[in-house]
Amino acid sequence: MQRTGHVHFSDQTHRVAGSALLLTFDGVTKFYGPVIGVNNISCRIGPGITGLVGANGAGKTTLIKLASGQLRPTDGKVRIGGRDAWSTAAKHHLGYSPDLNSFYEEMTGRQFVHTMARLNGFSRALARERTEHVLEEVGMADRAGRTLAGCSHGMRQRIKLAQALVHDPWLLLLDEPLGGIDPGGRREINELLLRLAGQGKTILISSHILIEIEQLAHSMLMMSRGRIIASGTLAEVRDLMRYRPLVVEIAAEPARRLAALLTENPDVLGVEMRDGALVVRTRNPRVFFDRLGQLICEHGIDVRRLQTLDAGADAVFDYLEQGRS
Amino acid sequence: MNLLRAWSTLATLSFRRLAWSTSTLMVLLPLAGCLLFVVRRHYDRPFSEDEFRDFSEFMILVFASFVVPICALAFGTASIGGDREDRTLVFLLVRPIPRPLVLVAKFTATLPLVLSIVVGSYWLYCRLAGEAGQVAFSLYLPAMILMTLAYVSLFHLFAVTFRHATIIALIYALFMEVILGNMPGIVKRVAVNYYGRSIMYAAGEPEGLKPPPAEWFEPLSVQTAAWALAGIAVGGMMLAAVIFSRREYRDLT
Numbered sequence: 001m002q003r004t005g006h007v008h009f010s011d012q013t014h015r016v017a018g019s020a021l022l023l024t025f026d027g028v029t030k031f032y033g034p035v036i037g038v039n040n041i042s043c044r045i046g047p048g049i050t051g052l053v054g055a056n057g058a059g060k061t062t063l064i065k066l067a068s069g070q071l072r073p074t075d076g077k078v079r080i081g082g083r084d085a086w087s088t089a090a091k092h093h094l095g096y097s098p099d100l101n102s103f104y105e106e107m108t109g110r111q112f113v114h115t116m117a118r119l120n121g122f123s124r125a126l127a128r129e130r131t132e133h134v135l136e137e138v139g140m141a142d143r144a145g146r147t148l149a150g151c152s153h154g155m156r157q158r159i160k161l162a163q164a165l166v167h168d169p170w171l172l173l174l175d176e177p178l179g180g181i182d183p184g185g186r187r188e189i190n191e192l193l194l195r196l197a198g199q200g201k202t203i204l205i206s207s208h209i210l211i212e213i214e215q216l217a218h219s220m221l222m223m224s225r226g227r228i229i230a231s232g233t234l235a236e237v238r239d240l241m242r243y244r245p246l247v248v249e250i251a252a253e254p255a256r257r258l259a260a261l262l263t264e265n266p267d268v269l270g271v272e273m274r275d276g277a278l279v280v281r282t283r284n285p286r287v288f289f290d291r292l293g294q295l296i297c298e299h300g301i302d303v304r305r306l307q308t309l310d311a312g313a314d315a316v317f318d319y320l321e322q323g324r325s
Numbered sequence: 326m327n328l329l330r331a332w333s334t335l336a337t338l339s340f341r342r343l344a345w346s347t348s349t350l351m352v353l354l355p356l357a358g359c360l361l362f363v364v365r366r367h368y369d370r371p372f373s374e375d376e377f378r379d380f381s382e383f384m385i386l387v388f389a390s391f392v393v394p395i396c397a398l399a400f401g402t403a404s405i406g407g408d409r410e411d412r413t414l415v416f417l418l419v420r421p422i423p424r425p426l427v428l429v430a431k432f433t434a435t436l437p438l439v440l441s442i443v444v445g446s447y448w449l450y451c452r453l454a455g456e457a458g459q460v461a462f463s464l465y466l467p468a469m470i471l472m473t474l475a476y477v478s479l480f481h482l483f484a485v486t487f488r489h490a491t492i493i494a495l496i497y498a499l500f501m502e503v504i505l506g507n508m509p510g511i512v513k514r515v516a517v518n519y520y521g522r523s524i525m526y527a528a529g530e531p532e533g534l535k536p537p538p539a540e541w542f543e544p545l546s547v548q549t550a551a552w553a554l555a556g557i558a559v560g561g562m563m564l565a566a567v568i569f570s571r572r573e574y575r576d577l578t
Contacts, residue, residue, distance in 0.1 A: 032575065068419050071573050091421040102412035104342070118334040119420045121327040163416070 021081060021170055021202055022046050023067055028076035030062055037062035039226040045204055049197045051217030052206040058223040060206040061099060064175045068096045080171055095164035099175035109144035109159040113166055120167040134162040139188050153180035174205045178212055190216055246285040251277040251305035261295050331422050332430050339404055339434035348399035355392045356446050363450045372456035374533035380457045381534045384465060385525050390518040393443055394476050394502055398494045400439050401480025404431040406490040414574060424570040436477050443473050460532055468524035471554040475517045478561035485569040488576055509541050523550035
């Protein structure tokens with residue numbers, strides 16, 4: 001587990017993969033003119049689901065575009081199974097779902113996926129068979145007859161996923177694939193991705209919503225300002241965040257009594273009243289929440305609302321970034 | 326995985342999408358304008374030297390110099406440019422088809438479409454123009470085909486190079502082809518239509534077509550002009566293939 005720009009997953013994670021089924025970034029830097037997109041990134045991503053998390057503009061899409069061979073690194077190498085990601089040979093193994101909402105709008109979902117299968121060189125019959133199979137897998141078999149222009153955002157997301165899967169690649173690069181999908185659909189997609197990971201596929205999935213990835217990924221890459229600021233298994237990344245300061249808003253009765261009790265806690269850095277609720281700053285969220293539970297039970301405090309104010313990915317990244325610098 | 330199958334799917338897909346695009350509607354307007362002109366001025370006239378000269382000048386100065394580049398522009402820039410603007414190019418770039426072959430598939434889809442529109446409408450005008458048109462058809466057809474090839478290739482080069490290729494190509498067509506192409510001196514050599522006109526004037530001369538005064542238009546030999554057009558077609562496509570295979574299209578997402 002490291003908190004540097006160079007990230008190497010534990011050997012154990014990828015021993016099963018061998019060198020053939022790895023996506024590797026080796027000292028990769030990408031400049032857009034004078035602006036740096038990703039900065040000196042080294043990591044190896046093997047079978048299973050790896051979450052790529054970061055705020056907007058962190059460099060996630062650049063990293064995925066480098067991996068899908070749409071961009072070439074200014075410095076360093078990106079390899080898919082040992083082959084340069086820019087090469088045609090690497091693209092045989094690649095399934096890519098972009099973070100854009102563009103299609104051949106006049107086609108139906110089924111025609112689109114079938115066309116993508118044909119563009120992978122499949123015969124008409126095999127393309128038809130694979131199309132039906134992946135449409136079934138993404139839950140679109142009964143709705144794929146609609147033109148894409150008439151599909152909802154969630155349906156279009158599923159079609160994008162289907163076209164990425166249609167040629168059965170071992171590497172899946174999914175850029176924000178869960179955006180716009182309802183909770184039920186999200187569960188189905190998560191199950192599908194877990195099933196694919198179970199088959200030994202390497203899946204890199206990006207999101208700016210940490211919780212979305214937590215449910216799926218067995219390992220994480222956290223990006224900020226073009227660098228990987230944390231990586232490792234989910235437990236390792238959670239450990240890093242365990243001791244980060246947190247602001248919690250609590251609407252409770254009696255509020256003054258709770259405020260007095262909380263100030264006795266050495267991990268509480270400050271308490272203030274804001275719009276009738278307590279805003280508490282703590283430096284050790286885990287200990288704080290344990291103690292809060294005890295106080296509520298012991299003193300019969302009625303808690304109406306409890307929410308963390310800076311638990312979003314940005315706050316996590318800011319914290320990790322501060323620790324890194 | 327069969328590369329030929331993937332390539333032919335791309336070529337067919339591109340042809341179908343181009344044929345049903347707004348480009349088709351766009352080229353109908355100038356073609357219809359030419360049709361009206363031909364019907365009004367030349368419909369079913371008997372052959373005479375004046376009639377032939379009149380029809381030839383219209384074909385050379387309006388159809389070949391303006392309408393042919395507009396047709397090539399409409400489809401040539403849209404074949405890759407349309408995918409760039411719609412941001413669907415990303416779905417092609419991540420497929421296991423070498424980038425130069427993606428471009429060749431696009432060119433292969435575009436060329437028959439533009440050729441069939443140019444040659445088909447030219448044939449129709451010649452039929453409607455009576456005997457003068459029938460004489461003109463075979464005389465100018467090779468130049469029309471070579472010009473179409475050169476223009477389609479050139480506009481593919483524009484499409485892979487510039488983000489807003491249609492606008493750049495329109496500026497090129499109006500400025501370079503229409504203005505510089507009609508300037509005295511050697512500056513007109515930057516225009517594709519200069520080479521086409523050199524061939525057409527040489528082909529029509531035995532039938533009574535008079536080329537413009539030498540101080541305005543110094544034609545090249547037929548052979549040189551034909552090689553120049555073929556060179557633009559081949560060179561343009563090769564350059565486009567090199568650019569397309571190396572270029573990052575950052576505007577896609």
